[in-house]
Amino acid sequence: xxxxxxxxxxxxxxxxxxxxxxxxxxxxxxxxxxxxxxxxxxxxxxxxxxxxxxxxxxxxxxxxxxxxxxxxxxxxxxxxxxxxxxxxxxxxxxxxxxxxxxxxxxxxxxxxxxxxxxxxxxxxxxxxxxxxxxxxxxxxxxxxxxxxxxxxxxxxxxxxxxxxxxxxxxxxxxxxxxxxxxxxxxxxxxxxxx
Numbered sequence: 001x002x003x004x005x006x007x008x009x010x011x012x013x014x015x016x017x018x019x020x021x022x023x024x025x026x027x028x029x030x031x032x033x034x035x036x037x038x039x040x041x042x043x044x045x046x047x048x049x050x051x052x053x054x055x056x057x058x059x060x061x062x063x064x065x066x067x068x069x070x071x072x073x074x075x076x077x078x079x080x081x082x083x084x085x086x087x088x089x090x091x092x093x094x095x096x097x098x099x100x101x102x103x104x105x106x107x108x109x110x111x112x113x114x115x116x117x118x119x120x121x122x123x124x125x126x127x128x129x130x131x132x133x134x135x136x137x138x139x140x141x142x143x144x145x146x147x148x149x150x151x152x153x154x155x156x157x158x159x160x161x162x163x164x165x166x167x168x169x170x171x172x173x174x175x176x177x178x179x180x181x182x183x184x185x186x187x188x189x190x191x192x193x194x
Contacts, residue, residue: 032176042112045105047166053098103129121161124154
């Protein structure tokens, strides 16, 4: 009788261990799936669009820099008509479509946020885009009185937010995939580019 009880207890412990291990693996897989989706559908696209927009803006600023090195919109002397025409071309072709794509990611994929509430930098981005859409609509009508969004772009805050969350999720993804801490830190440093 004691042997039967020991056998039953051992079988139950084995079953419980198998069940708990399976539950742990299922939770880990579910978390990995969520992290992958956050990276592929939200933070990854935002990161790529932000970097592309920043680098393109830097190119514009370098190309149209005044003798003191500042771009026409960060200068004491107002932009010339030629500079404004170039700005409209760059903004209509690259900057506005990029920030609209960023806004669309935020609006359609907000369920993938790490935070429970919408971060202020993302709300400011959405408002900035709306302001630029009004400006672009006026350009389409031939009204060139305004050349910037009425709402400022949260450049530094947005860039820091996106880079931080992207790196955080890449680190968690690497841990969930069982990659080493040193390799993970090196990858994160490479992603941040600095």
